[in-house]
Amino acid sequence: MTKTENIAVVCASGGMDSAVCAALACRDSGRVYFLHADYGQLTETAERERFGRLAAHFGAAGKLLIRLDHLREIGGSSLTDRAIDVPEADLANPSIPSTYVPFRNAQIMSAAVAWAEVLGAGAVYIGAVEQDSSGYPDCRRSFFEAFERAVDLGTRPGTRIDIRTPLIGMKKSEIVRLGLSLGVPFELTWSCYRSEGTACGRCDSCALRLRAFREAGVEDPIPYEKV
Amino acid sequence: MTKTENIAVVCASGGMDSAVCAALACRDSGRVYFLHADYGQLTETAERERFGRLAAHFGAAGKLLIRLDHLREIGGSSLTDRAIDVPEADLANPSIPSTYVPFRNAQIMSAAVAWAEVLGAGAVYIGAVEQDSSGYPDCRRSFFEAFERAVDLGTRPGTRIDIRTPLIGMKKSEIVRLGLSLGVPFELTWSCYRSEGTACGRCDSCALRLRAFREAGVEDPIPYEKV
Numbered sequence: 001m002t003k004t005e006n007i008a009v010v011c012a013s014g015g016m017d018s019a020v021c022a023a024l025a026c027r028d029s030g031r032v033y034f035l036h037a038d039y040g041q042l043t044e045t046a047e048r049e050r051f052g053r054l055a056a057h058f059g060a061a062g063k064l065l066i067r068l069d070h071l072r073e074i075g076g077s078s079l080t081d082r083a084i085d086v087p088e089a090d091l092a093n094p095s096i097p098s099t100y101v102p103f104r105n106a107q108i109m110s111a112a113v114a115w116a117e118v119l120g121a122g123a124v125y126i127g128a129v130e131q132d133s134s135g136y137p138d139c140r141r142s143f144f145e146a147f148e149r150a151v152d153l154g155t156r157p158g159t160r161i162d163i164r165t166p167l168i169g170m171k172k173s174e175i176v177r178l179g180l181s182l183g184v185p186f187e188l189t190w191s192c193y194r195s196e197g198t199a200c201g202r203c204d205s206c207a208l209r210l211r212a213f214r215e216a217g218v219e220d221p222i223p224y225e226k227v
Numbered sequence: 228m229t230k231t232e233n234i235a236v237v238c239a240s241g242g243m244d245s246a247v248c249a250a251l252a253c254r255d256s257g258r259v260y261f262l263h264a265d266y267g268q269l270t271e272t273a274e275r276e277r278f279g280r281l282a283a284h285f286g287a288a289g290k291l292l293i294r295l296d297h298l299r300e301i302g303g304s305s306l307t308d309r310a311i312d313v314p315e316a317d318l319a320n321p322s323i324p325s326t327y328v329p330f331r332n333a334q335i336m337s338a339a340v341a342w343a344e345v346l347g348a349g350a351v352y353i354g355a356v357e358q359d360s361s362g363y364p365d366c367r368r369s370f371f372e373a374f375e376r377a378v379d380l381g382t383r384p385g386t387r388i389d390i391r392t393p394l395i396g397m398k399k400s401e402i403v404r405l406g407l408s409l410g411v412p413f414e415l416t417w418s419c420y421r422s423e424g425t426a427c428g429r430c431d432s433c434a435l436r437l438r439a440f441r442e443a444g445v446e447d448p449i450p451y452e453k454v
Contacts, residue, residue: 066297071340073291076345096383102341106381111297111338113299114329118303143381150377153369154333 004028007061007121008164009112011037014209015051015191016209017167020179021127022058024166027182030060033119037108038065039101040072042086044194053188062119063109066111068104074178077101079193086194089112089207096135099193106147109163113151116161123162132171132212134204143167170213184219197223233257234288234348235391236339238264242418244394245437247406248354249285251393254409259347264315264335265292266328267299268306269313273423280415288403293338295331304328306420313421315390316434323362324431326420332365333374336390340378343388359398359439360410363432368395399439407445414448426451 006028012018034055038044048065055063071080078084078098086172087098105128106117112124128139137143148163155161167175179186191209192199199206201224213220235256240263261282265271275292282290298307300307302391305311305325307349314325332355339351355366364370375390382388406413418436419426426433428451440447 052366064297064300064360068338070293071341074249074338074342074345100383102344103337103382104341105380106337107334107341107376110330110333111301114298114303114331114334117329118301137383138381140380143377146373146377146380150333150373151330153367153373154365155330156327156364170396173451 007119008032008123008125009033009035009116009119009121009129010056010125011035011108011112012051012127013037014047014054014189015127015205016179016186016189017127017129017175018213019054019184019186019189020055020175020182021125021167021183023184024096025123025164026058026124029123033060033062033064033089033115033121034058034060035064035066035108035112035115037068037111037198039068039080039104041101043190043196044195048191050188050190052141052184057145057185057188060149066108071101071104071107074102086203088202089204091211094135096137099134099204100136103138109147113155113161116208119158122160123164124169125164127167129170129172129175133208139168141165144168154168171215172208173215176212176216177216187214189222201225234260234346235350235352236260236262236343236346236348237352238262238335239278239281239288239354240264241274241281241416242354242432243413243416243439244350244354244356244402246281246411246416247402247409248352248394249281250406250409252350252352252391252412253285256350257448259285260289260291260342261285261287261343262291262293262335262339264295264338266295266307266331268328269421270417270419270423273417273419277415277417279402280424281412284412284415291342293335295334298328298331298334301329310421313430315429316431318434318438321362323364326361326431327363330365340388342383344382344386350391351388352391352393354394355392356397356399356402357395360435368392371395373450398442399435400442403439403443403445422452428452
């Protein structure tokens with residue numbers, strides 16, 4: 001393994017998937033740098049606080065906060081446009097939910113790649129999940145593969161930055177089990193799209209998380225509103 | 228031509244290439260939205276002012292300023308790191324100059340694609356030049372082609388956003404001539420990497436611009452420092 005391959009950047013929201021992804025990055029790399037994006041999402045204060053705690057837990061070699069304020073101005077998503085309500089979960093409906101933030105992951109990963117290029121890192125990790133999730137187009141495996149090709153061609157010659165999506169094909173319940181086996185502190189994570197106090201339990205993100213823990217046969221350690 | 232194909236987003240710095248690119252976008256589209264990126268570059272105040280004047284000149288349907296403040300924190304470029312001097316031009320040297328900003332164009336275009344997706348635009352224009360320029364890796368035609376593939380896969384199904392780089396294969400002198408034929412107000416543009424007052428005439432960007440006008444046999448309408 002070359003020196004370059006031993007440094008990684010992980011994109012982390014503070015949610016359960018990015019916590020498990022960060023644990024894998026730390027298991028497989030010598031030094032891991034943690035990147036978090038503030039894109040004007042409703043629960044950013046809670047997310048950022050959890051991101052900081054997770055970065056400390058995992059012994060991050062460095063932290064970077066990127067601000068994508070323009071995503072609020074662009075709108076088109078119930079996570080960034082206060083005029084659109086975050087809907088109740090509807091996991092049976094295959095259409096792309098209003099919580100999709102346009103091309104968000106490309107923006108986060110482009111910044112992560114820039115950082116990786118300067119750090120001499122060999123990998124950028126992101127905890128995207130394709131099948132057992134909300135159906136966001138920028139969470140598809142094929143998208144990340146195409147993006148990796150763009151990274152190869154758009155960075156300095158000799159740069160090799162892998163885009164690693166270790167959870168992409170997993171069921172959410174498998175992610176819970178994997179996280180437990182890696183000692184991930186799920187009690188530090190935040191998933192709710194709507195509330196920053198007690199998780200609402202009814203948005204898509206809460207519903208996916210609750211189902212994952214239920215299917216894994218484990219109790220979710222964070223508190224939820226009584227419904 | 229469908230309605231979608233008639234709306235475009237153009238990424239514009241305020242320089243000569245982006246002005247000509249904007250003129251082409253406006254010639255070929257019904258409505259054009261102008262996006263500018265502040266990434267902590269030395270001459271951002273001058274660039275943004277020229278961007279605003281060009282957007283007004285071309286009758287922009289809307290403007291968006293994106294701030295990529297993290298690029299200054301990431302550093303690794305003489306345009307964003309105040310500790311690295313912007314070098315004198317050395318157009319004969321084929322190595323990538325210190326003015327390369329890591330994976331900058333991917334970050335700008337990702338934001339432009341997000342905006343295009345919400346606007347229902349069919350194209351994102353960027354005035355990148357491959358051969359007759361500084362050799363930045365994120366100005367290669369192959370990079371933009373790979374990026375377009377990532378855009379196809381990472382946006383909502385049914386979205387079709389072309390990445391248009393109409394200047395990519397042109398010589399800078401050809402860009403000057405094309406701009407003149409389109410009535411581009413070159414006197415409004417800004418190219419210098421170092422100065423916000425009178426252009427220095429000695430950085431890479433000034434040297435490329437001066438050579439382009441000289442080869443086109445036209446006088447550059449902006450003033451330069453006496454050398």
